[in-house]
Amino acid sequence: MTLLSLDHLTVQIGNLAILRDVSLKLARGEILGLVGESGSGKSMSALAVMGLLPDRARISGDIILGGVNLRHRSERQMCQLRGNDISMIFQEPMSALNPMMSIGDQVAETLMLHRKMPRSEARAIAREKLDRVGLRAPRFPLSLYPHELSGGQRQRVAIAMAIALHPKLLIADEPTTALDVTTQAEVLDLLRDLAREEGMALILITHDLAVVAGMADRVAVMQAGQIVETASTEPLFRTPRALYTQALLAASTHQPPPARRASAKPLLQVENATRTYPLPRPSAFAPHPELRAVDDVSFTIHAGESLGLVGESGCGKSTLTRAILGLDALQGGAIHLDGHPISPAIPSAQRANMQIVFQDPYGSFNPRQRVERLICEPFHLTGRPTDWRDRVAEALREVGLSPDDKTRFIHEFSGGQRQRIAIARALIIRPKLIVLDEAVSALDVQVRAQVLDLLSHLQATHDLAYLFISHDLSVVRAVTSRCLVMQAGKIVEEGPTEALFTAPQNPYTQSLIAATPRIPQHWKEPA
Amino acid sequence: MTVRERQRTLPVMRRYLFRRLIILLASLWVASGVIFLLVEGVPGDPASFMLGVNAAPDTLAALRAQMGLDQPFVWRYLHWLGGMLSGDFGTSFTYKTPVAGLIAARLAVSLPLAGIALFLSVALAVPMGLLAAARRGKVSDGAVMAGTQLGIAVPNFWFAMLLVLLLAVRWHWFPAGGFPGWSDPLMALRALTLPAIALALPQAAILTRVLRSALIETLGQDYIRTARAKGLSRARALTRHALRNALIPVLTILGLQFSFLLAGAIIIENVFYLPGLGRLIFQAITQRDLIVVESVVMVLVFAVIMVNFLTDLAYAAVDPRLRRRT
Numbered sequence: 001m002t003l004l005s006l007d008h009l010t011v012q013i014g015n016l017a018i019l020r021d022v023s024l025k026l027a028r029g030e031i032l033g034l035v036g037e038s039g040s041g042k043s044m045s046a047l048a049v050m051g052l053l054p055d056r057a058r059i060s061g062d063i064i065l066g067g068v069n070l071r072h073r074s075e076r077q078m079c080q081l082r083g084n085d086i087s088m089i090f091q092e093p094m095s096a097l098n099p100m101m102s103i104g105d106q107v108a109e110t111l112m113l114h115r116k117m118p119r120s121e122a123r124a125i126a127r128e129k130l131d132r133v134g135l136r137a138p139r140f141p142l143s144l145y146p147h148e149l150s151g152g153q154r155q156r157v158a159i160a161m162a163i164a165l166h167p168k169l170l171i172a173d174e175p176t177t178a179l180d181v182t183t184q185a186e187v188l189d190l191l192r193d194l195a196r197e198e199g200m201a202l203i204l205i206t207h208d209l210a211v212v213a214g215m216a217d218r219v220a221v222m223q224a225g226q227i228v229e230t231a232s233t234e235p236l237f238r239t240p241r242a243l244y245t246q247a248l249l250a251a252s253t254h255q256p257p258p259a260r261r262a263s264a265k266p267l268l269q270v271e272n273a274t275r276t277y278p279l280p281r282p283s284a285f286a287p288h289p290e291l292r293a294v295d296d297v298s299f300t301i302h303a304g305e306s307l308g309l310v311g312e313s314g315c316g317k318s319t320l321t322r323a324i325l326g327l328d329a330l331q332g333g334a335i336h337l338d339g340h341p342i343s344p345a346i347p348s349a350q351r352a353n354m355q356i357v358f359q360d361p362y363g364s365f366n367p368r369q370r371v372e373r374l375i376c377e378p379f380h381l382t383g384r385p386t387d388w389r390d391r392v393a394e395a396l397r398e399v400g401l402s403p404d405d406k407t408r409f410i411h412e413f414s415g416g417q418r419q420r421i422a423i424a425r426a427l428i429i430r431p432k433l434i435v436l437d438e439a440v441s442a443l444d445v446q447v448r449a450q451v452l453d454l455l456s457h458l459q460a461t462h463d464l465a466y467l468f469i470s471h472d473l474s475v476v477r478a479v480t481s482r483c484l485v486m487q488a489g490k491i492v493e494e495g496p497t498e499a500l501f502t503a504p505q506n507p508y509t510q511s512l513i514a515a516t517p518r519i520p521q522h523w524k525e526p527a
Numbered sequence: 528m529t530v531r532e533r534q535r536t537l538p539v540m541r542r543y544l545f546r547r548l549i550i551l552l553a554s555l556w557v558a559s560g561v562i563f564l565l566v567e568g569v570p571g572d573p574a575s576f577m578l579g580v581n582a583a584p585d586t587l588a589a590l591r592a593q594m595g596l597d598q599p600f601v602w603r604y605l606h607w608l609g610g611m612l613s614g615d616f617g618t619s620f621t622y623k624t625p626v627a628g629l630i631a632a633r634l635a636v637s638l639p640l641a642g643i644a645l646f647l648s649v650a651l652a653v654p655m656g657l658l659a660a661a662r663r664g665k666v667s668d669g670a671v672m673a674g675t676q677l678g679i680a681v682p683n684f685w686f687a688m689l690l691v692l693l694l695a696v697r698w699h700w701f702p703a704g705g706f707p708g709w710s711d712p713l714m715a716l717r718a719l720t721l722p723a724i725a726l727a728l729p730q731a732a733i734l735t736r737v738l739r740s741a742l743i744e745t746l747g748q749d750y751i752r753t754a755r756a757k758g759l760s761r762a763r764a765l766t767r768h769a770l771r772n773a774l775i776p777v778l779t780i781l782g783l784q785f786s787f788l789l790a791g792a793i794i795i796e797n798v799f800y801l802p803g804l805g806r807l808i809f810q811a812i813t814q815r816d817l818i819v820v821e822s823v824v825m826v827l828v829f830a831v832i833m834v835n836f837l838t839d840l841a842y843a844a845v846d847p848r849l850r851r852r853t
Contacts, residue, residue: 052755076760083758090756095749099848100771109767110757145847161757 003028003168003201004049009061011041011048011225018044018057020225028168031195031202033212033233035248036222037444038415042205045222046171050088051078066168084114087162091174093154097146103130103157104142110164129160133190151313152183159190166198173205180312180471185515188215207444209252210474210517213237221245237523247446253519254449255478256456267465268301268324268354268433272333275319293319295489296333303432306459306466308476308497310512311486317469320486321437324467325356338432348381355426359438361418365410371396371421372406378429395424398461400454416447420454427458435467440475452479473516477501485509543843543850551836558828559611563604566821572596576815577620594620607821616822621814626822629807634826636706637796637803640719640726641788647727648734648784652777655731656738661765663743671735678732687725687798694721704800722799726792730784737780741773748772774845782838786831 004026011019019041026032034042047053049063051070063070065085073081082088090096098106107126111117117125123142130140133156146154155175162170172191176184192215195202204215212219213233220230221242229242240246274296278288293316301307311317322328324335326342335342340350355378358364365374375392376384385391393403399420410418419439426434436455440448456479458464470476476483476497483500485493485508493506504510574590575582591597595606610617616626659671695703701721707714745751746769754764793805804823811819843849 050756052752079758079760081758082756088756090749090753092749096753098750098754098768098772100846101768102847109754109759113758113763147848158753161753 001028002026003030003066005062005064006045006049007062007064009045009048009063010059011044011053012058013054013056017225019048022061022222022225022227024220024227024230026169026201026203029195029199029201030218031192031204031216033216033219034203034205034222035207035209035212035219037207037248037446039224040222041225042222043173044225046088046173046203046205049169049171050082050086051075052082080114083110083162083167084165085167086169086171087165087167088171088173089155089158089162089175091177093151093158093178096158097154099146102143102145103135103140103149104144106157107161107164108142110161114165125164126160129164130157132163132194133157133160134186135160150183152179152187155179155183155187156190159187159194163194163198163200167200169201169203170195171203171205174207175204176211177206177208181473181512181517182312182515184211184517188517191215208517209237209248209445210519213519213523214517221248234523237519249519251445251449253524254445254452256449256452257460258456258481263303265303266300267303267305267338268467269336270300270320270324270333271298271335273297273320273323273330273335274332275316275323275328276331292489294323294330297486297489297491298333299484299491299494301433301465301467304459304463304465305482306468306480308480308483309467309469309486310471310473310476310483312471312512315486316489317486318437321356321435321467321469325354325435326351352378352381352429353431354433354435355429355431356435356437357419357422357426357439359441361415361422361442364422365418367410369409370406371408371410374410374421375406375425375428377425382429391428392424395428396421398427398458399424400450414447416443416451419443419447419451423451423454423458427462430462431464433465433467435469437469438471439468441470441472448475455479473501473512474518485512544840547836547839551832554832555829558832559608559825560604562821562824562828563607566817566824567600567603572815607818611822611825617818619811619816619819621811621816621819626819629819630804630822630826633802633804633807635709636719636801637789637792637805639715640723640792640801640803641785643716643719643723644726644730644788645781645785647723648730649781651727651731652734652738655735656742657765657770659735659739660742660746660769661762668739671739675732675735678728679736681729683725683729684794684798686728687722687795690721690725691798704798706801718799718801722792722795722801725798726788726795730788734777734780734784738773738777741776742769745769745772771845775842778838778841778845782834785834786827789827789830 002025004024006022006024009019009022010017022041022045024032024045034045036042044053048059049065049070051073053059059071065081070078070081097103104123104126107129108119108122111122111125112119115122127137127142130142131137135153135156140153146157149157170191175191176187179187188211191202191204194200204212206212216233218230219233219236221228221236221244223244228244229236229240231241236245237249240249273294274292275294276290276292279291281288295316297320299307309317309320319328323330324342326344326346329344337350337353340346342350372389372392375395376388379385379388392406396403396405401417401420401424410421413421422439440451443451452475455466459466466480468476468480480497483495483497484491485500485506487508493500493504493509500509501513504513572591574587574594574596578587578590588597595603598606607617614627616630618624619626619629622629655671655675659668662668691703694700702718706718709715742765746765751764751768754768755761759767789804792803793809795801796803796805804827808820808823810816811823
């Protein structure tokens, strides 16, 4: 029985068509995966159902929920519907909750609003709902505030809020994208269980095909505001009909050409590196306890090698990276690059041997400088050579952009292009080591595949070593030859990537790999 | 809050308060030193000022001895500090009365005036800020923005004169100036109404703009979208979720405004002929009544620091994240 149907839904903002002729059906209790790259219209479709499109949006077509056309509903009626019949949770658990309101009150608010129940009664039900999503009573009192919870826990609060009134439809917009793999697996399990138990239909919006493979009954693929293919999950993965679906699938399992064998020459040597932070005193005169953010870590990167470093947020990856880059001093142990010790006091010429590419292609550039100036920035370490303009042009060509792009500003580029510019900036002083800190995590699968190919090509031509830091195990698996697993400041497992992924020894590594969503192997061969 | 939860937050709160209190006392002490140094270091001998240029040297010396001006600098500072701690601010050279009583009498005017003005400015700014933010880009928003622009641009004494002309001279609703004392509270309040309005208008205009922009920023946050997805109407999301989150910058401005209202009302006090702190310090400076200047400035510094302390407490009351930070 159909719960929701979108019928030739078209949305325009200004002259820009956001959604074009989108038609979709969803049965009661069904889980629909809505996949596509950023800007394909997934979130806009969801907001259209919620009636929360931006004010300027012009909409045509029908949205029918349980036999009622939502297009003809007034804003007041939509308010009664939202949180009651349809609920929605969002991508950013860190900012999706009101920081000034306790979690109990935030869950209770939905109940008080729609059921007009007194606060005490609403809080009692809020307690039940929080228990249901795994935030159980004595540890998680209603009086907690969002900042006292982790990302995964906050997402659970958002889910508790959304399911408080047994909605018929829950829309989850990238609910686990910002979470670690093990947390992601838990939250996805919770959503699946809730949908099954409460007979609630679920629209799961994601860019990650592997996530829908394990969750959805049916999948709709969106591209540029249109639905290009809808099918039951397994057939869609086995025999994708639309070209775009095929391209997406290929990109998500893309494997760049393998690196040449690394030389035996050690480039970066980390020996017993330890980095501690003082924690606040427990009482006025007690000594500061220490947090060992990086705890006795040792490893080596050889010239021309790709080393992966995986671990969940808070495991010490970033702290270790800062020490390797010579930004922070170590409290114990030593780091050598090419035989020279690394510390915050190293001479600029040695800093020039390593560069970094960050995750956020939007925040890591000065928006008021032209590309030319952005790219030649590392020259302040070595002094600008006389042929610097040629070097900029060459760097741009190497990353697949045009030398003419040098006079443009960063906002004129897409996310993937910006990441290429970041790579050009790292390349220009010809470093021996590039640290890639979640460098492809923010990119869509197709762009990601291209950037990974580019990195592999550059490695071969420049004999670069990469330290590839990521929480995304599938990417690390695809591009590195050796891999470290970090947990609570320590390296818990190290080995050749393929061996480590197929036969992990450490229980933590095993849990990480088990939690990683994947497309079942046998779906990859047509039935 | 259950008992257990209260136990969890209390020590943290107490430590927060304790630290703020230490900072408060240290600032007061440093301020007293700076004030004394500056005021006593200013050229111009109060004794010779009082006696005039033709004073005999021995009369002058006698007066200097009587005023304690022949004592060493540090001793005078400690004497002044010790006196203040026991409530003795010294005796005014010109008024020949204890400074403490002088200040108390003036505070009885300035403090209520500042309080009423602050209250009025908040009472005006909150609804206007909410309206402008809720209807951003619409006509009402434009009207509020134009009005507040005017409120900021026009000096408060001009408002004061306008109010006097209309409400006092033409319609006789309020007195045009003077202060009858607190023996009849109603009359006292009536005397303070016009100056309070004149003081409040520009402050309200600033506060409205701060609140509006803070609200607009908050309305773009993800949790507002969450609130709307829960079924809250625009208006409810604004008042229930956005307002509290927008309060921090408003509190900052409020703290600054209170200090200004207390000390910066000199012109308004002159327009309405009110015996307030502003006029006291103005007269004391022109007459080299150093002890009064020092004491009034000290009282003002104390008030500003207290207001900052209260603002800090208000931050913590509003924002749960700050309660845990220290």
